[in-house]
Every structure is written in structure tokens, then in C-alpha cells.
Amino acid sequence: MSLFDYKMSELHSLLHKKEISVSDLVSESFKRIHEVEEKVQAFLTLDEERARAKAKELDEKLATEEEFGLLFGMPIGVKDNIVTKGLRTTCASKILYNFDPIYDATVVQRLQEADAVTVGKLNMDEFAMGSSTENSGFQLTRNPWNIECVPGGSSGGSAAAVAAGEVPFALGSDTGGSIRQPAAFCGVVGLKPTYGRVSRFGLVAFASSLDQIGPITRTVEDNAYLLQVISGLDPMDSTSANVDVPDYVSALTGDIRGLKIAVPKEYLGEGVSEEVRQSVLHALKVLEGLGATWEEVSLPHSKYALATYYLLASSEASANLARFDGVRYGYRTDNAKNLIDMYKQTRSEGFGNEVKRRIMLGTFALSSGYYDAYYKKAQKVRTLIKQDFENVFEKYDVIIGPTTPTPAFKIGEKTSDPLTMYANDILTIPVNLAGVPGISIPCGLVNGLPVGLQIIGKHFDESTIYRVAHAFEQATDYHKQKPVL
């Protein structure tokens, strides 16, 4: 039994009854990290000294004050593309191997204001480009359910750390499925908020029109608490939305009677494994039993989402990653004859192959003579994909399907062919293109590996997603299953 088997509200009552202290919670985190990290390898950097000092400070506060932050005393891991002042932030890239940020991302600032305790930075695919965390420039993170399998990606460290019980909370980021897919593979709860719901200030940009930071946790309720803390308008991010943030936890009523669910036939068709299909159909039965109804619908442009995504995300990345040039921060080559040569050598030595591939694809798609045929064409198809979602949401409350076509795959299985790896994200990418929110929650176990159920909602309607996810969670016990490490 671990303290992290309790949800936050239970831990808070133990804290107030003085049965545990914040220091106990932080110790629990580091104890578990020392036990399992050799196998899991989720963390790139630990911040033990500061975390323990912060815990003492919070224990003091618990004894003397009356007002506490919403995430009081909760240990949290942060994906390594979110900047943390004075705590190395690498994006799992050699080009930022020594980068020491001079400010905190807005989400990190909000975690501090909410009295959370950052314990360290989590591994990922380099610059969030990948679906298995195998593209990390530093280490291989393993799936806690089967260490021969990938944890998913790009937020593989975040999902694995929560699944392994190293931290009860983690932040990830999701550009084409990078929170939901690893959450599915690791059997945890991961939400990609509506585009604009959470500030991107301090999130190292990959594809700015798609990136969102989001919460990864064991339970839906904890997930809602973490989203509550990080959501809302931020003057430092002009794409953060000026839309009121509701009380997410109050949406967890358990009541989904009358809920109208759309199930896209494209999400249960070709490419989706039979076991995953059966798990999702079973989940739909559970939801029916709770008073919801479901119908098959079509998102006719789904098959074009993958191509659209790779053109748009790579184009945006090629511009965003131009800043890594060895001048102001990060790695610089030792052997350059002149400035241009320094740029080229630095970038070639600093970036891994997947990052180079996408920078080149994006540069090509944006280059004169190809812009209309590739980049602009993809932007137009993005409109059609977005309209598919709008049409379905005119009649339905949520869209439900699997998060991924299969459970976690073996390490090394898909690294040789980029297109095979990309195909993993066919069910999550459309959600980013449309900008709507989506969650993955556990809904089954196939050969010892978790299956993820994806629930997609309307713009800024994370509350309904949480309500459905919570009702499902209460009616099942998939979230109570834990990997044995």
C-alpha cells in the first residue's frame, strides 16, 4: 500500500488529522523513485533538496495557517519541455543539455501558488516529437506494466511516473496525442484541454497552434483538481482564452442519464485491434447502464488527419526550432569555422534524427513553390476536420472511441519506419486539429497491458468529459489496477 493509492481529498484529510505530513508525502515520492527508477527511468532531473525544503515549509504552514492551496502538499512531476526556474530543462534534447531557465512557466507558477511540490522533470520524446519516448536524447523510459514495452509518448515519462506510483500528479503536453496516448499505454488518466484553456507561456513550443499542457493522474477527480489550478487566461500567452473556468470537481456528479454519445465508425474500423474494439464496446455498455445512449456517427475526414497533422505540425516546428542556434543558450559545437557553420554543426550535433526529419519536412512544406500544395492545402483540410467535429457536436454531448489502435508496443518495434510510428496517433490527432478537449481513461487490460478509452468534448466543455469519465470510473475498477514492479 502506498500513500499515492489515496486520492488527493483523502490525503488532505489525513494531513489535517495530522496522521501524515507533507514531508511524508515527499519522502514517499523519493522512496518510490529510488525503488523503481532503475527500471522505469521516467525522470531526467530530480529536485530532491528543494522539494524536501518546500515540504518542511508547507508542514510549517499546515501547523500555523488556515488557508491552503488547492494542491496542498502534493508531489508533482513536470514534463521536461515546461521551463522551471533554476531546474534544468532539456526537452530531452542534447541541444538543451545544460539549459537552466531564468523563469517559471505560468503553469509552474500556478502549481507553486497552489502549494504543490515539484519533485523533478520527466523524460519525453525530444521536443515532444514521437509516440514512444524512444526519441529522448538521454534515456529509455519503460512501461511500468511491462518493461519490454514503450510507455507511449511524447509524455512517456509523465505517464510512467504516475503509473509506477513515483508521483500522484504530473504535467504533460499534447500536440497530437502526447498526453492521451501515453496515459492509455500506462493505464492512467490524461487530459488534453481545449486549445487556449491553459497558458503555453514557458512551454517550449513545438507546434504552436496545436500544443496544450494538461494533467496526468491516477483518478479523474485528481485530474480535475490539477486542471483547475493550471487553467485560465494568462496575459503572457495571447492565445490563452478569455473564457471563465468552471469548478471542474463540482461536475463530478456521477449522473450521466440522458447523455448523448457519438461513436465515430472511423474510430472502430480498420487498424484498431479486436481487443481494443471489444474493450471500448464494453465501456459503452457500462455507460448505457448508467443511462447514456450512443449512436454510430461519421467523422468523414478522419483518414486525412494524419497527413494534415504532419504537414502543419512540422511546418510550425521548423519555424519554432529555428531559435536553437548555439548563440543564446544550450549546446554549441566546438568545431566551427564561421557563424553559418556554427549554426549548422550545432544543430546537427544537437538534434536527433526525428527532429531533423520534421524540421526538413516543415521547411520543405513552407518553401517557395510548395507552400500552396502542402502547407495551405493542409490548413484547408484542417477546416474540414474541424467541421466534422462541429457537425457531430450539434447533436451529441461527447464523442467516444479508443485512444489508440492497440495497447503499448515493444521497445524498438516501430523505430525503423517513421510512418508506422506516426500511425499510432490516428485517433488522437484529429482532436488537436479541431482544438477540442479529450481525455484518456483506463477501460481494460489486454495481455497485461492497459487499454485507453478516449472521451472527446466540445470546446471548453472539459466539465462534461470529466462527468462522463468519473461516472465510468465509479462504475468500474480499472483505475484501481496497478502494475507490479
Place this chain on the structure above:
Amino acid sequence: MSRISIEQVKHVAHLARLAITEEEAEMFTKQLDAIITFAEQLNELDTENVPPTSHVLNMKNVMREDVPAQGLPLEDVLKNAPDQQDGQFRVPAILE
């Protein structure tokens, strides 16, 4: 027919300020060709009258008051610099 030639890949690498070896150029040509060929399935769709989406929310220019504020301290700005001199970033010679 291939969508992208090895010369184009080398040119794109130069534009992106990436030094690539002959071997890498061959590998990237093959891989990029496969990805671009895959992407051409978008041509099945008639998008003549479809407006492009660059941003999913209906946001126009977001304005704020133009108020002077303190910039970052020089020490912070240069903290991560690989090379610096006299409060400035130092780089190799621009001309040989």
C-alpha cells in the same frame, strides 16, 4: 516518381541550417519521399472553396496596454550563453 530529390533534401537542409552527410541525405530523401507521398492523399479532396484554418479559436489580434516595464536583467539574459563578452553574446566570425 519520387516527390523529393536528394538535391532538394540537401537544399532544404541548408535552409534549415542542418549539416547532413551524404549517407544521411540518402536516408532523409527516402523517408521524406515516403511521408510526402503519403501526404498527397490530401489531393483527393476538393478544397477550392474551403477557407484555411491557422487557429482554431475565433481570436483576432489580442491587444494590451503599451506600458513600459522592466526588461530581464543582463545577468539572466546571458546566464545560458555558450560564449559572451562585454555583456553581449559572442559568436564566431561572420566572414572568414
